[in-house]
Amino acid sequence: MTSPTRFIHQFQQPVPVDETLPTMYDLPSDNPEEPGLPDEFHLFQPLLLMLTFIPPNWNPELVYSAIDLNLYYDVEHTLWYKRPDWFGVVGVQRLYQGQDLRLSYVTWQEKVNPTVVVELLSPGTEDEDLGETESEPNKPPTKWFVYEKILQVPYYVIFSRYTNELQGFRLVDGEYQAMNLTDGRLLMPEIGLSLGVWEGTFRGMPRLWLRWLTLNGELIPHPSEEAIAAKQETQQVKQEIQQAKQEIQQAKQETQQAKQDAQQAQQEADEAKRRAEKLAERLRQLGIDLDEVE
Incomplete structure (x- = not known):
């Protein structure tokens, strides 16, 4: 009978170093059958957006945001949904019917559509995120079509971690028009906020992050920053x-x-x-x- 010590040692042999083996940069980070599944950036970046999404002219109890949550949009096709990397809503209760955490966001029950949607570019979803794919008959429409035509989301934002490029689109007369950056930020006066690229450290990782700011460009602190400031x-x-x-x-x-x-x-x-x-x-x-x- 193999002793426990010998058994453990069998699984602790050093891994051979082979420069020809693929690295994490060479291997896919999502599932080809369901592209866009989160990697670490897709976890931390939406979290920073959620923590700093604090519209100053709205009661916090009427502000909601979600990360990677099913967004159901078609009452005639109730199983169709999109799953934005992050989206924010104003004018809806923070809790579902004022008492429960949401399992998904069902627009025909909520009666309020998202105010802003943010998609983080991934190799498997880039074309659809950028509106470069066409909807197929008898299949769910593309993200762009859903956000622009069905939900009519006022602001649609796309951010690339690879190029740090920030793109914003504002709904004007039922169609998305590209937004101009003001001091490197996308201004959204209806909610009293702007969205920009910030160089700093979040969750121990220094890099360029997408985060919410005031219309004047002042950072909206997240709880950890507030705790540090208070200290x-x-x-x-x-x-x-x-x-x-x-x-x-x-x-x-x-x-x-x-x-x-x-x-x-x-x-x-x-x-x-x-x-x-x-x-x-x-x-x-x-x-x-x-x-x-x-």
Whole structure:
């Protein structure tokens, strides 16, 4: 019988290094039968979008966003759905019917369509994301057609992690028109936000990330950043309190010193007065009238 130790060692043999073997850059990152399944970037990037999607002119209880969630859109084909990498909605309850987490987003029940959809380009879905594929008869329509014609999503955004290119499309008279970037951002005044490419570190990974900002371009902090800022602010307050204590202590010391100096001066004045009185008494004993002395 093989001992447990020997059994474990059988699976801990060093992996041979072969430069001809494919790397993660050579192998597909999704399932050809269901392209677009998430890799790490497709997990973290939508999470950053979700954490910073805070429209300032909306009650947070009426703001919803989702990552890789089935979006059902056709009441006549109830099994047809799209699965955006991320989408946000304003004007709908955060919880389904105010009480439960959503299993999917069913538009004919919600009565509110997404406000903005973000697709992250993948090799297997790029053509459809960019609207370069045509819908086939008797099959679900393409993403572009669903977002533009059926759901009429006001803003459709595409971002490539490979080129860091940001593209935005705004619905105008029922058709998507390419948006111009303003200071590198897509402005969405209806929700008081803009979307831009930010260089920073999220979940320990420094790179260019897509994230929400104010219309003026100020970053909307996510909870981790808020916690760091709060900690720094607390530390700053502690330092200011310590500085104030030191200043108070310094003031007390200066007051004490001033008091001691005043006492010393009073003592010296009293001593000078005593000497003067003693001298005057001595002169009177000698018969000298001080009033006649110049």
